Amino acid sequence: MERAEKRFLAIFEKINQSNVSKEKLKKLDVVKKLIGTSNLIENSERKISYMVFIGIFAYMVYFFMGLRGDDECFLEFPFDTTKVFRGPVNCDICINVTTVDKINNVSPDDFDKNYASIGKPVVITDGTKGWKAVDYFSFDFFKDLYQSTGNFADIKLECQFFPYKTEFKSLSDVLNMNPERARFEPGSKPWYIGWSNCNDDAGKILRTYYHRPYFLPITSENIALNWIFMGGKGSGAHMHVDDVTYPSWQAQIKGRKTWKLAPPPECMHKCQRMEITVEPGEIIVIDTNKWYHQTEILPGSISITIGAEFD
Structure with missing residues (x-):
């Protein structure tokens, strides 16, 4: 910032x-x-x-x-x-917001009224309850997934891919890296990447491992296109603001990730920065079009995050 x-x-x-x-x-x-x-x-x-x-x-x-x-x-x-x-941005989204709440067992109405409708970030600690993704998602899972759907060698070019600070040019490059680097063995180059899944066959399989977050209001539509972020300790996204259509939820499937949030520049005189660590199984909900955000993966397991926009 x-x-x-x-x-x-x-x-x-x-x-x-x-x-x-x-x-x-x-x-x-x-x-x-x-x-x-x-x-x-x-x-x-x-x-x-x-x-x-x-x-x-x-x-x-x-x-x-x-x-x-x-x-x-x-x-x-x-x-x-x-x-x-x-x-x-209307600074009402951040005035008097000094911490990111961690809540559980929240009703869709309360979630909408207290958080989604006013743009206040929140972490739902039981957000992924009942999801098989928590047990199954891994580097090898995604490698096998794209191999089995026939698009491993030539994943659609129109799918967005974020190499961050790596040399990778595509998801295929990532999934073809040597096993030692994929496991973050000592001496291997660190890596963190993200991509949008626009492989319909892979998407159908992915959605059998998770479902619509229980706290989203019935009137809210969950956008089908999924985002997936994966990488190792110390890596993450730089401070930025997104250019997407709607707010989003991001589920921390594996690993731990710290989010650093900053208000938009026009609100900096009356709002403050915040920081929150999202644990495995938790879902952070944030309007990344308005809140500037930076992420850092903490030591431990590989970090895997999956998310989507919702209106």
Whole structure:
């Protein structure tokens, strides 16, 4: 998160040093819209955050519309512009939220009212009760699964794959790694990866090992596309915010994973960071489109997490 803030401030400083006048920035439609709809100028600290975002939005639009008279640019591309152009978040999701609750035996109505509907993160400690996945999911399970469904050598290219800090280019590369590395034996390179399952045959088999989380409201639809994350101690995802459609649940099938949560930048003056460790068998529910999040796998068993969005 600190890195993102430094980048914002660096970009804003470069805008100040450029030849783009404030008058021209004020004329941009995106600036007019932000001024008209934003409530971020209530105190001096909020004004800084507001101007940083104004600067980024305005310069990006200014740059891409070709309003500069020269070819020199000071922004390095590509980077994820969807994070820059996301809409401001209502800080009600994090005001007075200081810890991530751990609960069990919760009714769908209480889950929806106290957590899902207001965007408050929560961990359901008995979320995977009755799931066979807890006993069966492993590296070898997924290797055998994709071999048996006939897509091991050429898993669909349109399936999203996250190599994180590894050299792997695809899920096939991961499942073909040498056994010593797969078992995280001493001297082996660490690894952590994630993928979306878009293999229909594999998906049908996967869903026989788990079912819709019991706490989801009846009116809530569980999105069929599953996400799976797997890796060893010390690895995990960097601090980021997602660009998906709905909030999600993520079940910790094996291993232990610590989640570090941070409010969106526009809420940092009134909200705080949190940290929670998710144990095997627990499910964390979070709107990853709004909460910045970072994960780290703790020492012990391989970490396997499976999740999906829900509306």
